[in-house]
Amino acid sequence: MTAFAECPPVAPEIVAQIKAIVGEAGWSDDDIRVTAKLTEWRGKWKGHTPLLVLPKTTEELSQVVKLCYDNGVAITPQGGNTGLVGGQIPFGEILVSLERMRQIRDVAPTDDTMVLEAGITLLEAQQIAEKANRHFPLSLAAEGTATVGGVISTNAGGTAVLRYGVTRDLVSGLEVVLPNGEIFNGLKRLRKDNTGYDLKQMFIGAEGTLGIITAASLKLFPVMNSRSVAIVAFETAQHAIDLLARAKQETGGQVEAFELMGRYGLSLVLKNIPDTREPLETEYPWYALIEVASGDPEGAESSMERLLGAAFEEELILDAAIAQNETQAEAFWRLREEHSAAEKVEGAAWKHDVSVPLSQMADYIIKGTEAVLAFLPGARVVTFGHVGDGNVHFNVILPEGMDPAEFNALRDDGAKVVHDLVHQYEGSISAEHGLGRMKTQEALLYKDPVAVAAMRAVRLALDPKRIMNPHVLF
Amino acid sequence: MTAFAECPPVAPEIVAQIKAIVGEAGWSDDDIRVTAKLTEWRGKWKGHTPLLVLPKTTEELSQVVKLCYDNGVAITPQGGNTGLVGGQIPFGEILVSLERMRQIRDVAPTDDTMVLEAGITLLEAQQIAEKANRHFPLSLAAEGTATVGGVISTNAGGTAVLRYGVTRDLVSGLEVVLPNGEIFNGLKRLRKDNTGYDLKQMFIGAEGTLGIITAASLKLFPVMNSRSVAIVAFETAQHAIDLLARAKQETGGQVEAFELMGRYGLSLVLKNIPDTREPLETEYPWYALIEVASGDPEGAESSMERLLGAAFEEELILDAAIAQNETQAEAFWRLREEHSAAEKVEGAAWKHDVSVPLSQMADYIIKGTEAVLAFLPGARVVTFGHVGDGNVHFNVILPEGMDPAEFNALRDDGAKVVHDLVHQYEGSISAEHGLGRMKTQEALLYKDPVAVAAMRAVRLALDPKRIMNPHVLF
Missing domain, CATH: 3.30.465.10 (Uridine Diphospho-n-acetylenolpyruvylglucosamine Reductase; domain 3)
Structure with a gap:
């Protein structure tokens, strides 16, 4: 990982003026408190800041920002510090946490x-x-x-x-x-x-x-009055995508979740996570977890039954189980939610948060897996995720027996293999995590230069001194 | 109406260069064709242009715009010329119609x-x-x-x-x-x-x-498999809004339309539009047209019945009729759709396309009507529209017997009465029609100056010479 760009030191009198604006409760140099906010939660990055500011009101924050702007002092804002791409960690910027603004x-x-x-x-x-x-x-x-x-x-x-x-x-x-x-x-x-x-x-x-x-x-949205969860098995990922299209049509858009899982990922969950069990009688190549919810108290279950019944008859699906109660529904959801934890047990992994058009997804999974295996024979590819949104977590676990350090050294080249292909499929290299400090430079390889120029123009218009999170985005 | 700002004349050599870029089919000076595009469809405004450009491809248009940009020549783009606020009519700008880009x-x-x-x-x-x-x-x-x-x-x-x-x-x-x-x-x-x-x-x-x-x-969205349309009567507009909230909850968000109508507007439809008939047995102060649609083939009707049955019991509604077939559903929809035509028969009217938060809507209708009557005793207020979106068409027909010219002369002051109140209710003076040339200046009275400054900065960043529709928006 390349070192992150640093901001120049902030003059002590600016720090003093900020403290005066926000008062005693509005800043902190408590080591534990500050360190927690400077450290990325997985320990990937550790930043530093001349001051942690904790404004209580919009008015206070407005004064702080104005002071920083007038003096060309950079700011990194931070929410819950759960970001995955390092956009919330300052490297010399004033750190503004909104944790006290809770009205x-x-x-x-x-x-x-x-x-x-x-x-x-x-x-x-x-x-x-x-x-x-x-x-x-x-x-x-x-x-x-x-x-x-x-x-x-x-x-x-x-x-x-x-x-x-x-x-x-x-x-x-x-x-x-x-x-x-x-x-x-x-x-x-x-x-x-x-x-x-x-x-x-x-x-x-x-x-x-x-x-x-x-x-x-x-x-805000209506609370649904019925809910039905099922695990469905397929021969190919394309069959799952075909069922999704049909599910949206037949339920009138009442599909709440459609999560794809390959057999390998599921097998890791069953192997590594206690209290999980095979959801269907046999093993199948692909699975989807489907949740339907309806305003009609009986609507969800009848929709799900209608959908799966017809899909069976047309041999679109191989097997299915509809959860009969809340406990079973939760057990099905756990199989999906424990994927990351199950992977972790296997050792180092490269994670990619990519999206492609849904119609290309099945093809992308096949071609992406081939490309990764050509690049690193023996690599274990786990694909799962929010396929309903065209978003798949395309993760690569190190080959069994490989030295993790050697594997990690290949990480950036491996990402390039995955992301180059995503780009060919007109997809996105960051479907939901953003770019932060981690992916901004890489994104420049793929973004339309006209779009990047327009983004820079808009940014310059609103922040001519580029004080706001200056090393994040373009 | 104040005169619209004019753009300076365009040099003949620029016009010639544009013609060369787009070729013979790419521009027109045919009088009928050009006049149709220069005339607002209700005849409110008639503009003029040095050239009507009809590009066939994005590439052609790109060259035209670049030429105009380099020479500081202004452009007004036009779609179907159905806008209601004059944003599509040039007054000296090059007129770009996209009518040939139809792939x-x-x-x-x-x-x-x-x-x-x-x-x-x-x-x-x-x-x-x-x-x-x-x-x-x-x-x-x-x-x-x-x-x-x-x-x-x-x-x-x-x-x-x-x-x-x-x-x-x-x-x-x-x-x-x-x-x-x-x-x-x-x-x-x-x-x-x-x-x-x-x-x-x-x-x-x-x-x-x-x-x-x-x-x-x-x-794109799923095609719905069932649909139910009803006319429902209420004592007050607030009762209608309460039913809307309940309808969203009980159907799980399957309400497709919820259109409010006051008795006076409905009475004009029944009086002025042939082949319309009273939808319920008696007259009531307020009505809503409700449409519910569902993916379940029987879902819409059962949802509608469940909803209205419960609402009756709680005395939230006074009466209701569910359309028994497509013909009846269409007859119900006509009562709503013919409101504008029915108003027109009564003579001149001021029309306002406003929105307020739904929770304020009933109160706004009462206070708005009072304010208009205080300003112009005898004025006939017709309120109807997409109340589900917080959007109401708040129209004012001239008092019976008043001279239309005298009424029209009061139009801007009348609009100010209506819009000042909308502003107090944190609403919008243009819920769906936009600002165009007609409302841009008026909007400046109500918009947050910080927002206007930010919009101007963004515009200046993307269009430093302000060649795109220069007299529209801020």
């Missing part, structure tokens, strides 16, 4: 919106919605720690994208402190407002490079 | 996307989807004429927003000729791609001020 500003079930400050966690957001008898569908592994500001800044994906979309689709308004310190108040709760550019879109997924999100108006 | 580039049902060029009409787009056994939900009165490029540039709304969102929510990729003539190729068919800012969002709803959309990747 629930408004919950309006009639409007199907809630306005939350950036420091509220995703799990809390789900719970706030639930209390109002509504559903906030964004859900991902790190939801207990990831924050509203963080998931919006990274346009997080998760397990419910198929039906509800990515984070971008769940945001109806934003409040943002702009790079010059001004406050953009775009917290409207409207579904329709055609009065100029939809500026909030620029901040979503910008990884903190265009401003700091301080609060968001989030969309 | 279907790709239809990929497995990916749930289709890639269409900008000149294809909305109705054709719906039909292309239908042929692939998919549904493209954007639907509006002008769909036979409005084009893909036009509806995206104006972020059109229409009748299916409640379930499917506005145009912005239906676009997965764009190809755009930028103001400097470069081609932004953002036609990816991916649902997930987190590699930088989502630039396409800037062009959606930009009313042609940031570039010219030449093709789009559009999202």
